[in-house]
Amino acid sequence: MSMLFTPYALGPLQLTNRIAIAPMCQYSADEGLATDWHxxxxxxxxxxxxxxxxxxxxxxxxxxxxSPGDLGLWSDAHREALLPVVAAIRRHSPIKIAVQLAHAGRKASSAVPWEGGANIAPSEPRGWQTVAPSAVPHAEGETVPLALDTDGLQHIKQGFVDAALRTQALGLDAIELHGAHGYLLHEFLSPLSNQREDDYGGSLANRMRFPLEVFEAVRAAAPGMCVGMRISASDWVEGGWDIEQSVRFAKELEGRGCHFIHVSSGGVSPQQKIPVGAGYQIAFAERIKRETSMPTIGVGLITEPQQAEHILQSGQADMVALARAMLYNPRWPWHAAAELGAQVAAPPQYWRSQPHQYKTLFGETRLGQR
Structure with a gap:
């Protein structure tokens, strides 16, 4: 039996298989409000x-x-804009839905990728002043962020809490906190971006403090929900955040009731040197899985069904997440199930699509033709 298509649980969240669709920014919101594109x-x-x-x-x-096109959940209007999307999915699919709650920190106020993705200065149209752990820009020539003070930290923490409450009101199944890719929570973790001299900077314990406070606040605000975190396990820069620190952080999260960890890498520095290749981040997920008992999601250039199956069978991760491969082929799980001899859920309107050689791909179906 294919392990990829066996049930699995992320804490209280029961899943029918081990395939997750990773969060992928679409830069298509209107002042943070979901649109027809979503x-x-x-x-x-x-x-x-x-x-x-x-x-x-x-x-x-x-x-x-x-970017100005990012999705948001900082007001009830944003919750209401997402409500029809969630309702439509609930009517037609059994898929579980999570949201990745995020703050971009010093990498905020950027153009959308198809317009170059460059930093937008606060003085430019659609730009704004960024904030970060320290007044250190992401790259030379970019906006110098304001270093967050006590009030600023509390404001952001409350933003995460309020968004978590709106997530519950939407009836979503899980929350993933974005602690990866050089955004705010990752910026606190990395010594490359965190040069504070107070209780939130310096030692590893201090650099972990604010991300852990945010996690605890969200868990308290959403006590019955599945809550996990995505991290960058390495900055891929000498002297930066690395797998050893990631293991320590994962253990701290586990001790606070984290339901899963989603292991990515990079993003905090333009000096990064990433050896991109098939499954290039899976070794990080394997290390964290080995040293904690937290469910671990592996991600990063996972494109082939046999590759995903091997990751699970060899104990490198408990689940796999796909991003670009899923955009390119939104029916990737169907094709994976066919290749691995498994079954997958599909809406009845599509049952007639299964090729004859895979006639049980969607289970036992009884179809008439008029």
Whole structure:
């Protein structure tokens, strides 16, 4: 039996298989509000046969957006804009839905990728002042962020809490906190971006303090929900955040009731040197899985069904997440199930699509033709 298509649980969240759709920014919101694009985009992914759909990085404050087109959840209006999308998915798919709550920190106020993705200065149209652990820009020539003071930290923490409450009101199944890719929580963790001299900087314990405070606050605000975190396990820069520190952080999260850890890498520095290749981040997930008992999601250039199956069978991760491969082929789980001799959920409107050689791909179906 294919392990990829066996049930699994992330804490209280029961899943039908071990395939997650990783959060992928679409830069298509209107002042943070979900649009028709989100209905189309998330709707098609919800019919993929994956067990878990993680909605893109969703800003908890306006200044926490990566770009002016980022999705947000900092007001009730943003919750209401997402409500029809969630309702449509619930009507037509059994997929579980999570949201990635995020703050972009010093990497905020950027153009959308198809317009170059460059930093937008506060003085420019659609730009704003960024904030960070320290007044250190992401790259030379970019906006110098304001170093967060006590009030600023509390404001952001409350933003995460309020967004978590709206997530519950939406009826979503899980929350993933974005602690990766050089955004705010990752910026606190990395010594490359955190040069504070107070209780939130310096030692590893201090650098972990604010991300752990945010996690604890969200867990308290959403006590019955599945709550996990995505991290960058390495900055890929000498003297930066690394796998040893990631293991320590994972153990701290585990002790606070974290339900899963989603292991990515990079993003905090343009000096990074990433050896990109098939499954290039899986060794990080394997190390964290080996040294904790937390469910671990592996991600990063996982494109082939046999590759995903091997990751699970060899104990490198408990689940796999796909991003670009799922955009390219939104029916990837169907094709994986066919290749691995498994079954996958599909809406009855599509049952007639299964090729004759895979006639039990969607289970026992009884179809008439008029």
């Amino acid at each position: 209905m189309i985009h998330l709707g098609q992914l919800a019919l993929s046969g994956a067990a878990l759909l993680i909605i893109e990085a969703t800003a908890v404050t306006p200044e926490g957006r990566i």
